[in-house]
Amino acid sequence: MKKEIKLIASLFSILLLVACGGSNDGPPPNTAPTRVTQVTFPTANLLCIDNTINFQWNASTDADGDPITYRIIIATDRDLNNVVENRTTTTNSVTITLQQGVAYYWTVTAIDNAGGESEASTTLAFFTSGPGITNYAPFTAAVDEPADESTVSAGTVNLKWVGGDTDVGDTLTYDLYFGLAMDPPLESSGLTSENANVTTTAGNTYYWRVDSIDNSGVKTIGQIWSFDAN
Structure with a gap:
């Protein structure tokens, strides 16, 4: 009699598990496609x-x-x-x-x-291309490091960006704007490299922007990026 009661109880537990969705036989989660890398x-x-x-x-x-x-x-x-x-x-x-x-x-x-x-x-x-255009403005600089809205260790931070110009032979220079204001002040002008060191203090959010200037003096205003220092 006890064996029969245990058998019934075991069968009831199995039926309850299946009824409550306890089985692992459901469809696997969907996997997103791979990223377009090229x-x-x-x-x-x-x-x-x-x-x-x-x-x-x-x-x-x-x-x-x-x-x-x-x-x-x-x-x-x-x-x-x-x-x-x-x-x-x-x-x-x-x-x-x-x-x-x-x-x-x-x-x-x-x-x-x-x-x-x-x-x-x-x-x-x-x-x-457009008719009559002999010089094209530089492209907007792309952020490299630190990533926009990221967090970095306070102290000296090396800001890095990537410039671009469709005019073959143009050499770009850069104006760097950096500070605590959302519209940051000019930090350095006429930079020939695509990086610059700045000093930060923990607990602050910093904003920065890079303007690109080509050989003809045509300037492209950059976008404002930010990061937190801790």
């Missing part, structure tokens, strides 16, 4: 002669075998806030016509049919 056109800091551009990138893969689509975003700023194109395609290329004589920034993201999204590709800059 774009083939337009490449970084390219001057595009034609303003009808065939954007191309290497295909992503999906561990689950899900179909992949791609979202391409094109903007007139490196932070991709001023979006001019937001397209979705099932292939790893798309042709888009843009305005002439404009600096653009673009990125592409892989998305599977379960909603999984990869990290966006690196943001790349390019110019569309």
Whole structure:
């Protein structure tokens, strides 16, 4: 009799476990596609002669075998806030016509049919050629280190950025703005290297900006980045 009671109790526990979803036989979690790590056109800091551009990138893969689509975003700023194109395609290329004589920034993201999204590709800059233009403004500098809104150890911090210009032969110089104000004051001007040391104190948030100037004196105002010192 006791054996029968134990057997019934065991069967009841198994039925209760299954009814409550205790089984591990459910579908595995979705895996997002791999990041697009290489774009083939337009490449970084390219001057595009034609303003009808065939954007191309290497295909992503999906561990689950899900179909992949791609979202391409094109903007007139490196932070991709001023979006001019937001397209979705099932292939790893798309042709888009843009305005002439404009600096653009673009990125592409892989998305599977379960909603999984990869990290966006690196943001790349390019110019569309315009009639009568003999000199193009530098591209907006890209942040390197420290990353925007990151936290660093207080003391001497080496600020690093990456400049770019589509005019072959132009040598860029930089004006660095740095401080505690959200609109930081000028720290150094005429820098020829893409880095500079600054001094920080723990407990403060610092803001910085890099303006790029080409051989003709054309200046591109940079975007404001920030970091916390601890």
